[in-house]
Amino acid sequence: MKLYFLNEFLGDIRNISVEGMWINAEITPSKNIDKFSDFFAKIVDEEADFEETNYNEEWLDDSNWYIIDNENRKKGIYIPAVYPDREINWRWR
Template sequence: MKLYFLNEFLGDIRNINVDGMWINAEITPSKNIDKFNDFFLAIVDEENDFEETNYNEEWLDDSNWYIIDDENRRKGIYIPAVYPDREINWRWR
């Protein structure tokens, strides 16, 4: 599987596990993910409130995030949580 934002490839996803509605996996990031690092850190930081006004509106639009599965099908996801240890969690839309 592959993670995309709009038409930008952000990384390969592997070792997928399903836990109820959530999917957990590992991501091998592409260099394109670098600009999202602060955004993802803010999303997963449970100690602080996430301030939407600090980020690009396109990044906050769930319809811009998707995964290409192993059969090359595009599947929409809600904004993923990408952790510093390169764990990724998401839900299908």
């Protein structure tokens, strides 16, 4: 599987598991993910105040995030949580 934001490839996803509505996996990031580092750090930090006005509106639009599955099908997701240890969690839209 592959993670995308709009038409930007952000990384390969593997070792997938499902827990309720959440999908958990590992991501091998592409260099394109670097610009989202602060954004993802704030999303996963439960103690930080996430200020939406600090980020690009497109980044906050769930319809811009998706996964290409192993059969090359595009599947919409809500904004994923990408952790520093390269764990990724998401829910399907």
